[in-house]
Amino acid sequence: MVWEDKMITNGEPEDDPLDTVRQKCEAAEHCVHTRERLEQCETRVGSRSATEEECTEELFDFLHARDHCVAHKLFHSVK
Template sequence: MPTVKAEEAEDEPEDLVDPQETLRDHCREQKSCVALKEKLDECNDRVNSRSKTTEMCSEELFDFMHCVDGCAAKRLFSFLK
């Protein structure tokens, strides 16, 4: 009976970690991206404090995501097999 359990353990996939998400998490903490995150947070606070506004913070979001993705892209391919 122990061999069946060993076989079942081999069949279970191990938890994989997406290297892109790991790199993005690291890049969100980089100095240049942190500054853009602060601008995005300020914009979101400003928008959320108003009841009637057409402001959307799209530019701040795109700038922040561009920074994070650009930082992650520099090292991403070194993690691929």
């Protein structure tokens, strides 16, 4: 929280390397596949008026795939 306040008060922050790496990883083949599964689930759940189905598993699969990719690439981007 303090770090975010400093970013705001000290002017424009530089690009966040974490966000940059996340965007690159989301374009990776495995992440694209898990994102498609998540979007299909959201579409399916959104089209039904009464359902107990949630897309928690698909969301966790996507986040796990993206974060796994990020973990391998992030520290190459940090100064």
